[in-house]
Amino acid sequence: MHIEEMYRAFGISSGVAELGREAEAALRERFDSIDRMAEYNQLKVLKALKDNRVSEADFVRTTGYGYDDGGRDNLERVYASVFKGADALVRAQLISGTHAISTALFANLRPGDELLSPCGKPYDTLDSIIGLNDAAGSLKEYGITYRQVDLKEDYSFDYEGIRAALNDRTRLVEIQRSRGYDLRPTFSVDKIGELIAFIRSVRPDVKVMVDNCYGEFVEDREPLEVGADIIVGSLIKNPGGGLAPIGGYIAGDAKMVEKCAYRLTAPGLGKEIGANLGVNKDLFQGLFLAPQVVAGAEKGAIFAAYLFEKQGFAVSPKYQEERHDIIQAVTFGKPEGLRAFCEGIQSAAPVDAFVKPVPSDMPGYDSQVIMAAGNFISGASIELSADGPMREPYTVYFQGGLTWYHARIGILTALQKVIDSGI
Numbered sequence: 001m002h003i004e005e006m007y008r009a010f011g012i013s014s015g016v017a018e019l020g021r022e023a024e025a026a027l028r029e030r031f032d033s034i035d036r037m038a039e040y041n042q043l044k045v046l047k048a049l050k051d052n053r054v055s056e057a058d059f060v061r062t063t064g065y066g067y068d069d070g071g072r073d074n075l076e077r078v079y080a081s082v083f084k085g086a087d088a089l090v091r092a093q094l095i096s097g098t099h100a101i102s103t104a105l106f107a108n109l110r111p112g113d114e115l116l117s118p119c120g121k122p123y124d125t126l127d128s129i130i131g132l133n134d135a136a137g138s139l140k141e142y143g144i145t146y147r148q149v150d151l152k153e154d155y156s157f158d159y160e161g162i163r164a165a166l167n168d169r170t171r172l173v174e175i176q177r178s179r180g181y182d183l184r185p186t187f188s189v190d191k192i193g194e195l196i197a198f199i200r201s202v203r204p205d206v207k208v209m210v211d212n213c214y215g216e217f218v219e220d221r222e223p224l225e226v227g228a229d230i231i232v233g234s235l236i237k238n239p240g241g242g243l244a245p246i247g248g249y250i251a252g253d254a255k256m257v258e259k260c261a262y263r264l265t266a267p268g269l270g271k272e273i274g275a276n277l278g279v280n281k282d283l284f285q286g287l288f289l290a291p292q293v294v295a296g297a298e299k300g301a302i303f304a305a306y307l308f309e310k311q312g313f314a315v316s317p318k319y320q321e322e323r324h325d326i327i328q329a330v331t332f333g334k335p336e337g338l339r340a341f342c343e344g345i346q347s348a349a350p351v352d353a354f355v356k357p358v359p360s361d362m363p364g365y366d367s368q369v370i371m372a373a374g375n376f377i378s379g380a381s382i383e384l385s386a387d388g389p390m391r392e393p394y395t396v397y398f399q400g401g402l403t404w405y406h407a408r409i410g411i412l413t414a415l416q417k418v419i420d421s422g423i
């Protein structure tokens, strides 16, 4: 086997291939513990599939109203089992993570209520949902107010600020697990549990929703197990395992999930309708693969953290740090580095590898953004993908990789391009 020759044919020098070997050797123990986590989560998913007697009949395509869609209903039972909820809504008709979050917020808030974010400004796409930018159709338009308590300077929770912000109108608290595209750390499930316990000690009746995007299967527990009422996520991220072609999920308290179903379809209809359109097999199989896919993505993130840190770039999280999602940030300080990184990821993609990413304007951003994504599923960020705004400090955020081997090759290609750029 001439693997080094193959690397050279792929444009990766023997020096960079060697750096990869060194990194892998140094990270051996870390990778072993990720494998054990994947093994645990594989057992968890398998048990849910078995306990719910999943069979080929669950893969039948339904159309139209989708009454009596047994496969869809069983998929929802499986999600409820995996995430330890009383019920779940798992639908192709939940278009994205943002749509699932929006559905959950509108479903569980009423005029006069207040939404509280106790960990600073949430993910960018929530600005319009909340009405921070006066978008049409926002919660604000419906008389639902919003309050936020920023993290302290050391990124810890401002418990006294949260105590003061919780008031008679606070109905729902939204906790974002992952950093998203922010420089704050991602919260562990334990940390989220501590925060929820505090909130309950002040206001036992307030509901807690966790934006679980990018966090699924990174740990052995999920936020419903530490007191969250509902969790929400995207199927083109972790739990779709790369196979889900579309979809979102909401899991947790049965009453709250039911309200989400009424909001998604219509009052009176709820979970009873919504054809699966033939995606069921992929949603089941994607969930089955998800623990391994997440493990591969996490290894890729740590591998990149190690390599780029050794090259003198600021990385977050650092390779030794514990991590609670699959996102990795690398800061280049110069536009050439960000460009070269994205070019490398793109040129090692399974789809559109011939395309060269160029920075362009994006709605909602004040600077141009460069993105690399050569995906089987459009926009799926469980696949190896990278992006960053073309402004100081020129930080790339990247995530995913359907296999560890692909993540490894993509990251080495990116490293090669960054080294070649001479920054």
Ligand SMILES: *Cc1c(COP(=O)(O)O)cnc(C)c1O
Residues within 6 Å of the ligand: 096, 097, 098, 099, 123, 125, 176, 177, 178, 179, 180, 211, 213, 214, 234
């Ligand atoms: C991805 C993500 C979302 C939702 O994004 P979509 O692109 O709409 O799926 C929400 N919150 C966080 C933290 C995310 O990472």
